[in-house]
Amino acid sequence: MSPKGAVQELAPAKINLTLHVTGQRPDGYHLLDSLVVFADFGDLLTIAPAEAPSLTLTGPLSAGLPTDDSNLVRKAMAFAGWTGAVTLEKRLPAAAGIGGGSSDAAATLRGLARLLDAPLPAGTEALGADVPVCLAARAARMQGVGEVVTPLPALHPLHAVLVNPGIDIPTPLIFRALSSKTNPPMPVDLPDWPDAAALIDWLYGMRNDLEPPALSQAPEVGAVLDRLRQDKACLLARMSGSGATCFALTDTRHAAEAMADRLSDTGWWVQPVTLA
Ligand SMILES: C[C@@](CO)(OP(=O)(O)O)[C@H](O)COP(=O)(O)OP(=O)(O)OC[C@H]1O[C@@H](n2ccc(N)nc2=O)[C@H](O)[C@@H]1O
Ligand SMILES: Nc1ncnc2c1ncn2[C@@H]1O[C@H](COP(=O)(O)OP(=O)(O)O)[C@@H](O)[C@H]1O
16 A cells, blocks of 8 residues: 555556567667557556655665666656655666666656646657657557557457566667668558467567667577577567567466476576566
8 A cells, every 4th residue: 555645656567579670760769660568567656745856766676776867767757847755666677678767757757647637748758769658558559769659459468477687788789789770660550369379479470670689799688588488388489679678478377477487496587477
């Protein structure tokens, strides 16, 4: 329960089931075409009314993260001109390809909008390319550099295991290491998948274009993907975003939890989730 007068907001992990890099703008940002879904697991924000903005970090993955103005929670409050006393319980690895700070910024805006009974601000891509899609935090097609977000009809829930080998991969490095920046987009019209199995089958024909450069920059990503693909419960394994987090899709939540148990000896960050 949150303290009286405070609100709690989940900052869910953002997973790119696909990530096609289709071009590059003159400012260097890359044009993307991505099917994005969100997990039922993430960072947890508790936001209380306050005269001045404040941020307290807690949780098992808060070490090394800034609490000053460079934290995306504080950047979100400054962007909206709102103040609040935010406690951020970090449960997602940072710089991990699963939206981390971007999802925290989006959750800060959602929570304060509720607390202040105010509309969400526009132009949140100024906080980061991933913030607009994280603001909606629902299945969407993300295009442009991340600012074009088309919500999708509710997908059949997917079950998965998220795995991070504990290495930070700087996003710009991976984009710079792309061998081609003009790759085919996804089909103009996405199918109306009748069930999760049909969506998974369709995903095999799609890509994460940042996976090859990540594999070349960080061999640990290859070790994770190999281990996931060897597991009997893995229906499809792929890196999310610019990595290093990878996901393995399974047919049930129980299968994801059992797979996570089998990965407990790796020393990696392992989290069973349901994606929608
Ligand atoms: C790659 C993606 C895919 O969803 O996710 P993550 O791997 O970060 O989770 C996102 O585009 C990341 O979004 P975000 O993490 O907000 O990126 P930003 O902080 O805005 O930009 C970090 C750097 O990534 C590069 N960048 C980011 C987005 C984009 N469309 N083109 C880029 O070239 C730029 O070098 C930029 O300076
Ligand atoms: N609330 C936050 N959570 C995680 N990282 C943050 C946060 N605020 C700022 N950062 C910084 O942002 C970078 C990671 O951003 P993040 O969104 O977690 O990466 P990714 O988009 O790859 O998941 C790190 O350099 C980290 O220091």
